[in-house]
Amino acid sequence: MRIIKNIKILAVILFGGMSAGVYAQGETVDTARNIALNFFRTYDSIPYLTFDVRYSLFSDTVYSDFSYEAVKGVYTLNRSKARYTIGDVEYLQNDSFLLAVYHKDQQIIVANPTAKNAGSYVPLRETLDSLLQAYSANYYIWVKSIPVDPDTDTTGYIKLEKKPDDTVAVYNRYTIEFDIAQNLITKIEYEYTEPGLNLTADTEPDEGQRLLKNTARRKTLRIEFFNYRFDNFSDSYYSENNFIWQEDGEYKPVEKYRDYGIVNARN
Numbered sequence: 001m002r003i004i005k006n007i008k009i010l011a012v013i014l015f016g017g018m019s020a021g022v023y024a025q026g027e028t029v030d031t032a033r034n035i036a037l038n039f040f041r042t043y044d045s046i047p048y049l050t051f052d053v054r055y056s057l058f059s060d061t062v063y064s065d066f067s068y069e070a071v072k073g074v075y076t077l078n079r080s081k082a083r084y085t086i087g088d089v090e091y092l093q094n095d096s097f098l099l100a101v102y103h104k105d106q107q108i109i110v111a112n113p114t115a116k117n118a119g120s121y122v123p124l125r126e127t128l129d130s131l132l133q134a135y136s137a138n139y140y141i142w143v144k145s146i147p148v149d150p151d152t153d154t155t156g157y158i159k160l161e162k163k164p165d166d167t168v169a170v171y172n173r174y175t176i177e178f179d180i181a182q183n184l185i186t187k188i189e190y191e192y193t194e195p196g197l198n199l200t201a202d203t204e205p206d207e208g209q210r211l212l213k214n215t216a217r218r219k220t221l222r223i224e225f226f227n228y229r230f231d232n233f234s235d236s237y238y239s240e241n242n243f244i245w246q247e248d249g250e251y252k253p254v255e256k257y258r259d260y261g262i263v264n265a266r267n
Contacts, residue, residue: 028141032158033132035145036176039183043077043119050076050231051184053123053223055086059194060218063211075121076231081238082118093118097240101260108243110251111265123223124188128176131160138162138169147180156180172218188223 043049053075058068075084082093090101093113100109115121131139139160147153157177162169173191178184196214204210236242244251244262253260 028143029132029136031145032141032143035143035156035158036128036132039178039185040119040122040125042183043122044117045079045119047078048076048230048233049078050074050229051225052227053086053225055123056220056222056224058220058222062215062217063208065212076237077118077121078232078238080113080116080118082121083232083238084121091121092238092240092243093121094238094240099240099243101243101257106257106260107263108251108253108257108260109263109265110240110244112267122185124176124190127190128158128174131171131174135169138166139174145180150181154180155186182228184228185225187225189220191218191220193217194219 051074053073054070055073056068056070059066071087073084073086076082080093080095082091084091088103090099090103092099092101093115095113098111098113100111102108119125139162142159143157145156147156155177156179157175159176160171160174162172171190171192173189175187175189176185177187179186194217196216199210199213201207201210204213241254243257244253246252251262251264253262
């Protein structure tokens with residue numbers, strides 16, 4: 001699905017008014033890094049943390065044209081182990097393996113784990129790290145980490161917006177919202193611009209379609225986190241043997257996935 005291909009593109013930011021607990025540029029980069037480190041530690045350390053996610057990819061409206069696509073997923077993070085799904089793709093990481101199971105294509109990719117902490121697989125985590133470390137000078141940044149009213153105001157945020165006329169930043173806007181008290185993400189949203197195709201009358205004879213396809217479009221990827229809970233307590237849930245087994249150095253699918261092909265990408 002197109003939305004899955006866009007999940008790793010990420011990042012941008014929404015602007016907002018200044019209020020208590022909101023910092024402007026200057027000290028903001030360090031403040032944002034510390035806040036992000038704080039709530040990502042939650043995902044790194046809490047065992048058996050499970051939550052649902054919903055990915056939505058939608059465009060602006062141009063010439064009455066509008067696109068929308070959504071896919072759901074479920075994550076379980078258990079320190080160095082994780083198991084999660086995005087649409088029809090299922091992932092498993094433990095101390096020895098990283099598996100990607102493409103159910104629609106009936107294929108299992110076997111690889112080495114790429115991270116020590118399962119929290120590294122929280123959607124768009126690397127994008128935020130990259131924006132704050134390498135591209136912070138290209139964005140205006142706002143941070144909110146203190147509730148105005150603890151009883152009614154529970155949401156904090158880190159927001160970035162590309163500076164006018166900047167030609168380096170890839171994304172237009174990025175927002176990450178989180179529950180201040182629990183240090184858990186509630187929403188991530190980024191906007192980017194998809195350039196027009198520069199088609200000619202020869203490559204696209206239809207004038208209306210050519211005008212539409214040659215128009216730059218704003219696209220937004222929104223990821224919502226909800227239904228946090230503690231679940232999947234059995235260690236066997238994170239075992240590679242749910243999908244594969246090994247014979248004479250060769251990985252083979254278990255009976256349930258006997259028609260799946262295996263791609264060995266381990267070093």
